[in-house]
Amino acid sequence: MKIAFIGLGNMGSCMARNLLRAKHDVTVWNRTPAKAEELRADNAKVAKSVTEAVREAEITVTMLADDHAVAAAVLGPGGIAENLPPSGTHVSMSTISVELAMRLAVEHGRRGQQYISAPVFGRPEAAAAAKLFIVVAGDSTAIEQAKPVFDAIGQGTFVIGPKPEMANVVKLTGNFLISSVIESLGEAIALARKYEIDPHRYVDFLTNAMFAAPVYKTYGGIIADERYQPAGFKMRLGLKDVRLILAAAEAVDAPMPIASLIRDNLLTAVGRGMEALDWSATAKLAAENAGLK
C-alpha cells in the first residue's frame, strides 16, 4: 500500500521500518531530515516536505510529539489537510488531546477526507518488535482500509467505536490507569519499607499473585530498585498526559480525583528536582514523604 509516514522519533522510526519490512511503499518525512535518511536503507522514499509525502498516499500516518506538532503538520500551510487526496485517510497515532482529535475529524470531514485515531500502547522496544497494542476508532470502512498498517506494526488491534476521539480517550485513560498503578504502588511500597519489608520480596509476591500483569512487574521492579533513570518516560511527558486527561474530563464535566492527585504529585516531584527522572519517581516522592532516606 502507498503510505506516507510523518514523524520519525523513537517510536515512529520503528513503526515506519516495520511497514517497510511488510513491503509497503512508504514515503517518510521528518522535521530533522537525518532521521528520514536513515530509513533509505530500508527502501523508504524520503520526501522534502509534508506536501510531497502526502500527495499520493492512500494512507497517511502521523506519529508526532504533541498537539502542537500534529496541528502544524495537518492544518498548517502545506499540511496534510490541504494535500491529502479526497479518498485518502489520515491515521493519527500520536498521543494527542481529545479536543484536537475532534477538530481533525471535522477538518478532514469537510474536505471529504477520512480521519481515524489509532494511538498505540508500548515502549520503543515494543515498537521495534512490532508488538504494539493499537486502539482504533472512526469510520469502519476507513479502519478496514488501514488494517494492513496496523497488522505490520502491532500485536493486536482493537476497534473501540465509531468516533475517532474515542480511541484518544482510551489512550489517555490507559496512561492514567498506569500512573495510578505507580502512585498506589509508591504508597504501598513506602509503607512496606517503613515496616522493614524487603521491597523486592514484596513486589515479587504481588506480581505472582493478584497483580500478575505487565504494568505491575515493570513499575514494581523500578520502584523496588529505585531505578528512576534513565527515564523511560519523563516527568514532563507524564504531566502533559495527565493535563490532557483532565482537560478531556473537564470538557464533559467529569471529576477525576485520582488524576488530580497524580497531577499534583508530578508537579511536586518537579518542584523537588526530579524533573529528569522517570515519571514513576513519584514513588520516590512517596518514600521521602514517609521519611525514608
Next chain:
Amino acid sequence: MKIAFIGLGNMGSCMARNLLRAKHDVTVWNRTPAKAEELRADNAKVAKSVTEAVREAEITVTMLADDHAVAAAVLGPGGIAENLPPSGTHVSMSTISVELAMRLAVEHGRRGQQYISAPVFGRPEAAAAAKLFIVVAGDSTAIEQAKPVFDAIGQGTFVIGPKPEMANVVKLTGNFLISSVIESLGEAIALARKYEIDPHRYVDFLTNAMFAAPVYKTYGGIIADERYQPAGFKMRLGLKDVRLILAAAEAVDAPMPIASLIRDNLLTAVGRGMEALDWSATAKLAAENAGLK
C-alpha cells in the same frame, strides 16, 4: 498434625474442611456452634470452648472477623494465650490490624509460645478450592512447622519476613492496592462512558493488553456490568480495611493520600445509601459524580 481451628465463617469453614481432607486431626470451635457441628461429617472434633480446642493442639489457627474477635479469643479469659501449650504455635490468618499483630507477638512471646501471622488473599470460592494465596511472617522454625497447614489450604505460600506484623502489612496494602484499582477504574470507565464508549469493550481491551491481571478482570467486569449486588465484599468491610491501613501508616508517620481519598469515597458511598452494595460501588459514585444516570 493436631490442629485447633477457631472461627468458622465463610472462609474459615472452607479452610478447616481442607485441613480435614488432608487428614489432619482438627478440633474446631465457633461462637455459634451450628457451624462447628456441620464439620463433624468431615471428621472434625467439636470443642465446647476455646480452652478445650486449644489445649492439646500443636497448631492453633484463628480465622475471625476482626480485631475485636481475635483479641477476645486470644487474650480474653479462657483464651488461646492462657491455654496454648508452651511448644504450641498460634497462626493468625484473619485480617487484623498491625497493632494487634504486634501485641499478639508480645503476649505469646512472654508465655514462651510461638506466634506467626499468615493472612490470606482470596474469596470464599478460592478458599473452598484450596487456592488461597498465603502471606506468612514470623519465626522461620515456627513457619516451617506450620507448613502442612498452608499446603492444605493454599495454592502458594509466601514468606515475607521475620516479624509477624509484616504479613499483616502485606495483607492490608494488598487490599489497598485492590481498592485503588477499583477507584481508578471507576474514574476511567465513567469518563469512557461520557464519551459514549461501550464499557465492556473498554474493559475488554484493557484486560487483554497491559492490565491482564485477575483484579482488573474481576472489578472491570463488575463495573462495566454495574453489578454491585450481591456484595462480594461489603462497603463496611472495605472501610474497616482502609481504616486499618491508615492506622498502620499513621503509626509510622507515612502519609497515604490515595488511601485517604478511597476512605472518603467509601464514606461518601455510605452517605449516599450504598452501604449494602459491594465496595466497588465507589465506581457507581464516580459515575454519578460525572453526571451519569
Next chain:
Amino acid sequence: MKIAFIGLGNMGSCMARNLLRAKHDVTVWNRTPAKAEELRADNAKVAKSVTEAVREAEITVTMLADDHAVAAAVLGPGGIAENLPPSGTHVSMSTISVELAMRLAVEHGRRGQQYISAPVFGRPEAAAAAKLFIVVAGDSTAIEQAKPVFDAIGQGTFVIGPKPEMANVVKLTGNFLISSVIESLGEAIALARKYEIDPHRYVDFLTNAMFAAPVYKTYGGIIADERYQPAGFKMRLGLKDVRLILAAAEAVDAPMPIASLIRDNLLTAVGRGMEALDWSATAKLAAENAGLK
C-alpha cells in the same frame, strides 16, 4: 479625565456610573447597546464601536466577562491595541488569566502603550456603593495616572507590584481562598449537623470568635440557611476561576492540592445537578455526602 469604559455588565455599569458621578468624561461601549444607552442619563457618551470609544481616551478601562471577550476587545480588528493613543493606558479590571495579562502587557508594550492590571474584589452591591477593593500592578507612573479612576470606584486601592500579572495572581488566589473557606465550612457544618448542632448557632459562634471576617459571615450564613439560590456567583464561574488558578499554578510548576480538590467538587456538584446554584452549593454536596437529607 477622559475615560473609555468597555463592558457594562452588572459590575461594569455600576463602576462606570461612579466614574460619571466623579465628573469624569466617560465614553462607554457595550456589545449589547441597550446597557450603554441607560448611562446617557448619567452623562455618558455612547460610542458605536470600541475604536470610537478608545481613540481619544487617556484611560481605557475594560470590565468584560472572560479571557475571550477581553482578547477580542483588545487584540481583535478595530480593537483597543490598534486604537489606543501612544500615551494612553489600558486598565484591565476583569478577572482574566495570568497568561492573558502577560500577553496584553507585551502587546501594548510593543505599541508604546501602557498596560496595568487592576482586578476588583466585591459583588455588584459593593460596585454600586463604590466600595470595591482594587488590586493594581504594573508601571508605577501609569498606576499614578489611573488613580482617579480607582478613587471613584473603590474603597481601597492596593498596589501589589511592578508586573501587571501580579494583580491577576492576587485576584485569582483571593477567589481560591474564598472557595477554600466555602469548602472547609461545608465540611465542618455538615459534621456539626450530624452531631445535631444547630448550624446557625455554630456559624454564629465562629464569626464572633476567631473567624470574624466578612467571608465567613457571608458564606457561613448561606450554608447554615441552605440558601443556594439565587446564585450570587454561579458554579460555572467558580469552575472558570479555579481553572484559571490551576493554569497559573501549572505554568510555574506549583501544585495546589486544595484547589484541585475544589475543582473536583465543583465538577461533582455540576454532575449532581447543581449547576444553577451558587458556587457555595459544594457545601450542599458535603452535606449529602455525609448522608444528610
Next chain:
Amino acid sequence: MKIAFIGLGNMGSCMARNLLRAKHDVTVWNRTPAKAEELRADNAKVAKSVTEAVREAEITVTMLADDHAVAAAVLGPGGIAENLPPSGTHVSMSTISVELAMRLAVEHGRRGQQYISAPVFGRPEAAAAAKLFIVVAGDSTAIEQAKPVFDAIGQGTFVIGPKPEMANVVKLTGNFLISSVIESLGEAIALARKYEIDPHRYVDFLTNAMFAAPVYKTYGGIIADERYQPAGFKMRLGLKDVRLILAAAEAVDAPMPIASLIRDNLLTAVGRGMEALDWSATAKLAAENAGLK
C-alpha cells in the same frame, strides 16, 4: 465557689490563677507537683491527690493534655468519677475526643453526677489575660452553675447545645477550620511567591480586605515571615487534633476530604523533618513542593 482544678500546664496554670483572682476557693492538683506549689502564692490550696482535690468541690475543672490523661484522671482508681460528690459537676475543658466526651457523660450520669464539656479557644497569652473563648455544651442547669468559672477565665462563653460532646465537635471543627486556613494560605502564598509577589504585601492586602480576621493575620504573618519556630502549636498536636476530627467524622459516616488532605500534609511535614516546627510549617512544605528554595 469551691473549685477543684486538675491539670496545670501552660493553659491550666493561667486559668487557675484567674479563678483565684476572682476570689474562688480553688484546690489544685497536677501530676508534677511543682506546678501546683507555684500557685500557693495566689492562695491556691494544693491537694496531694485527685481524690483529695475533688472530694468537696462544687465544680471540678479538668485541663489535661489528651484523652489518655483525662480518662486516667476521671475513670482511673481514685479518680474524679469515684470521688466527685453527687451534686458535683465535672467541667472538661481539655481538647478531647468526641468519643471520650460521650463516655464521660455516661459514666458521670450513672453516678448521678453532672458532666459538661467546655473546651477553650486561645493560646497561653489569651489564657493569661482571661481572654479565652469558651464553647459549652451539656445540661443547662449545670452550665448555669458553672458560669462563674467561665466568667473568670474567658472573654466570651457560648452555649452550643444540650449534649456535652457538641462542644467538643465545635472545638475540633474549629481547629480544623484554622488548619484549613493555614493550608490554603500556604498554597496561595507559595503561588504568589512564584510570581515574585512580596508575601508580606500579599498578606497585608488580604487581611485588610475580605480576610480581616485574627486567624488570617496570625498565620499569614507567620507564613510570610517563614517564622515556624518556636512552635506555638507543634506538628504532633496538629496531627492529634486532625486524627480526632477524622475519628469523630468517621463515627457518623461523614467524609472530610480537606481534613484528610491536611492530615497527609502534616504527616509529610513530619516525614520531611519538620516535626519540631509549628504546625503551620505545612506552608513551608507547600513552598518547597512548588520548588521554592
